[in-house]
Amino acid sequence: MMPPKKLKFAIFGNIYQAKKSASIQKVLSFLSEKKAKVSIDRDFFEFLTRDLHLEVNADHVFDGDDFEADFVISMGGDGTFLKAASRVGDKGCPIVGINMGRLGFLADVGPAEIEHSLAAIYRDDYKVEEHSLISVDTQGGNRLLGCPNALNDIAVLKRDNASMISIRTSINGEHLVTYQADGLIVSTPTGSTAYSLSNGGPIIAPLSGVMCLTPVAPHSLNVRPIVVPDDVVITVSVESRSHNFLVAIDGRSEKCGEETMLTIRKAPYRVKIIKRHNQKYFLTLREKMMWGADTR
Numbered sequence: 001m002m003p004p005k006k007l008k009f010a011i012f013g014n015i016y017q018a019k020k021s022a023s024i025q026k027v028l029s030f031l032s033e034k035k036a037k038v039s040i041d042r043d044f045f046e047f048l049t050r051d052l053h054l055e056v057n058a059d060h061v062f063d064g065d066d067f068e069a070d071f072v073i074s075m076g077g078d079g080t081f082l083k084a085a086s087r088v089g090d091k092g093c094p095i096v097g098i099n100m101g102r103l104g105f106l107a108d109v110g111p112a113e114i115e116h117s118l119a120a121i122y123r124d125d126y127k128v129e130e131h132s133l134i135s136v137d138t139q140g141g142n143r144l145l146g147c148p149n150a151l152n153d154i155a156v157l158k159r160d161n162a163s164m165i166s167i168r169t170s171i172n173g174e175h176l177v178t179y180q181a182d183g184l185i186v187s188t189p190t191g192s193t194a195y196s197l198s199n200g201g202p203i204i205a206p207l208s209g210v211m212c213l214t215p216v217a218p219h220s221l222n223v224r225p226i227v228v229p230d231d232v233v234i235t236v237s238v239e240s241r242s243h244n245f246l247v248a249i250d251g252r253s254e255k256c257g258e259e260t261m262l263t264i265r266k267a268p269y270r271v272k273i274i275k276r277h278n279q280k281y282f283l284t285l286r287e288k289m290m291w292g293a294d295t296r
Contacts, residue, residue, distance in 0.1 A: 009071050150191070154186045164181055
């Protein structure tokens with residue numbers, strides 16, 4: 001009989017869901033039985049031990065991206081998954097998303113499916129989807145301090161106390177349009193069901209090889225979202241009465257002066273997401289969007 005695999009797992013988690021601690025206990029118990037090597041993000045570890053008073057046997061408590069793993073476990077919702085993906089970066093570790101709340105597109109393993117999904121990893125009974133990211137670079141003005149890569153979207157937005165902004169946008173050097181709007185969202189197919197969708201953008205199936213530009217509250221009814229191939233280079237410059245604007249990368253925002261030009265393109269690596277063989281995107285879409293549900 002073959003000895004069990006010695007796998008290394010890194011765990012990230014939502015530190016605001018105290019009522020869902022049973023899920024992390026399931027994960028840790030399963031990995032302990034398998035004698036897996038477990039590393040836990042420091043903030044999550046302190047939340048579990050200090051706030052929830054759980055006994056957590058971890059081989060390594062890490063900060064930032066200082067970890068080695070065969071697999072990454074994200075415990076929370078899609079927001080937690082996005083943060084985990086940014087920390088994984090180009091390590092290439094496949095990520096499994098365990099959702100401790102409502103059904104998610106990225107974190108799509110429910111609490112009742114934890115043991116089954118982790119056991120499937122040990123059986124090699126899973127598939128890996130490679131999702132593209134987009135990256136933003138700045139020229140002139142401000143340099144971005146955080147990770148420049150987004151799995152969902154990069155948004156150019158007015159500041160709270162500002163009126164609309166003018167966003168001059170070009171595709172491969174060709175002028176597209178100058179948006180008069182509250183902002184502009186550039187999303188991946190993965191992010192099409194997030195901020196872009198709430199602003200009237202289309203739902204795009206994963207792995208479609210495109211990006212979508214969706215204006216936020218445009219001041220013209222003629223301006224509509226546009227889908228472009230993901231090998232183009234998008235350049236953006238902004239004019240604002242307040243002389244600055246925000247750049248939000250998967251929801252994490254930084255302030256930029258209006259002299260800052262942005263270049264958005266596909267990132268040089270992809271995020272690997274673990275999916276069960278029986279996990280169907282369109283089934284998740286129907287359930288999440290409640291298509292066909294009688295809400296009377």
